[in-house]
Amino acid sequence: MAVTAHAAVNQPNLAAAAASCSAGYVALTFDDGPNTGTTNQLISALRSAGATATVFPTGQNASNNPSLMQAYKNAGLQIGNHSWDHPHLITMSQSQIQSQLSRTQQAIQQTAGVTPNLFRPPYGETNATLKSVESSLGLREIIWDVDSQDWNNASSSQIRQAASRLTNGQIILMHDWPAATIQAIPGILQDLQTRNLCAGHISSSTGRAVAPSGSNPGGGTGSCTVSVSRGSDWTDRFNVNLSVSGSNTWVVRIALGSGQSLQSSWNASVTGSTGTLTARPSGAGNNFGITVYKNGNNNTPTASCALS
Ligand code: ZN
Numbered sequence: 656m657a658v659t660a661h662a663a664v665n666q667p668n669l670a671a672a673a674a675s676c677s678a679g680y681v682a683l684t685f686d687d688g689p690n691t692g693t694t695n696q697l698i699s700a701l702r703s704a705g706a707t708a709t710v711f712p713t714g715q716n717a718s719n720n721p722s723l724m725q726a727y728k729n730a731g732l733q734i735g736n737h738s739w740d741h742p743h744l745i746t747m748s749q750s751q752i753q754s755q756l757s758r759t760q761q762a763i764q765q766t767a768g769v770t771p772n773l774f775r776p777p778y779g780e781t782n783a784t785l786k787s788v789e790s791s792l793g794l795r796e797i798i799w800d801v802d803s804q805d806w807n808n809a810s811s812s813q814i815r816q817a818a819s820r821l822t823n824g825q826i827i828l829m830h831d832w833p834a835a836t837i838q839a840i841p842g843i844l845q846d847l848q849t850r851n852l853c854a855g856h857i858s859s860s861t862g863r864a865v866a867p868s869g870s871n872p873g874g875g876t877g878s879c880t881v882s883v884s885r886g887s888d889w890t891d892r893f894n895v896n897l898s899v900s901g902s903n904t905w906v907v908r909i910a911l912g913s914g915q916s917l918q919s920s921w922n923a924s925v926t927g928s929t930g931t932l933t934a935r936p937s938g939a940g941n942n943f944g945i946t947v948y949k950n951g952n953n954n955t956p957t958a959s960c961a962l963s
Contacts, residue, residue, distance in 0.1 A: 680824065683709070684797075685711070685830060701840065709857050718765075737775050774794035779828075811842070884897075895955060918946040922944065
């Protein structure tokens, strides 16, 4: 079944984004996705509160659901690795483990365009062989501080209760698939806000929950700015150079002048040809450009940046 990636841009919820994070950050983690039944619901529950999270998809699910991987990415979620098909890795040989982890790195790179630096072992089971493979792939092992028991039929109120035990820097285990988890999200986020805690991302250097960073490929909160400068100029067209700062997960809207149209672009994925264009990262960094046909209008377009 094809699920179309959502092309529209969702502005962060400003009221929620303005909430105090004075008590610190916690990491909401969702394993085993993406799933056609629940992933979009999970994303919209997070989005409506302006919150972020960390997801640990399996490689198999990632490769089966590339558009949902894009949806994770576009929602600004941090994406980690959760093995290819969820085996008991501690019963496997080093080469089998290597295959489980590296195939998943590739599947996530191919579907979401990011290379994870976090690994969550299925069942939380780990050993020295697994740890050595993780480190050879640049992956930090992430377990959890609080188990929501959502995999074990916990009710949404029990899941919410579990999240209420989180303190600054801690991580809670949840899953992408249980209906009770999706139902619990608004209450969990409300409770965090009451306690001046914010949903963050997991630092690959400390393994703790921290503020989502602009330099983190999964970063989804904060702000970004775009600067616009005029480049080469010809009789019929001109170049515009754009540079984004503050985030790597941006959407830039470029307002062409009346009559102007897009000839070409570089280092970004640009949609539209007249009026307002939409540019997103193409994996080539935060500096990109467009060539615009003047069609009698020599004004330099304006641009604005939003987080995706
Ligand atoms: Zn799992």
